[in-house]
Amino acid sequence: MLGRGNFSKKDLNDEINQDNPVIELDEMWSFVGSRENEVWIWLALEVNSRKVIGYTVGDRSINTFRRLWNTIHPKIK
Numbered sequence: 001m002l003g004r005g006n007f008s009k010k011d012l013n014d015e016i017n018q019d020n021p022v023i024e025l026d027e028m029w030s031f032v033g034s035r036e037n038e039v040w041i042w043l044a045l046e047v048n049s050r051k052v053i054g055y056t057v058g059d060r061s062i063n064t065f066r067r068l069w070n071t072i073h074p075k076i077k
Helices: 064-069
Strands: 023-031 038-046 050-059
Touching: 038 064, 050 064
Parallel strands: none
Antiparallel strands: 023 038, 038 050
């Protein structure tokens, strides 16, 4: 298994290829204060450059997904 320390900057592409980006959308669950107050953190990552290109926090609904989608630059979409 590769750990964070196994990568160097030269292994990562600094630029996002806007002609052919590979986007990964992911979500993580957490809670604030108590388990009844759950919060979802949504991320949009460009796979090749490993850059976060968008994020939002909310519930696990289509409306939160749309907010995430709207944070992504139109050239990348």
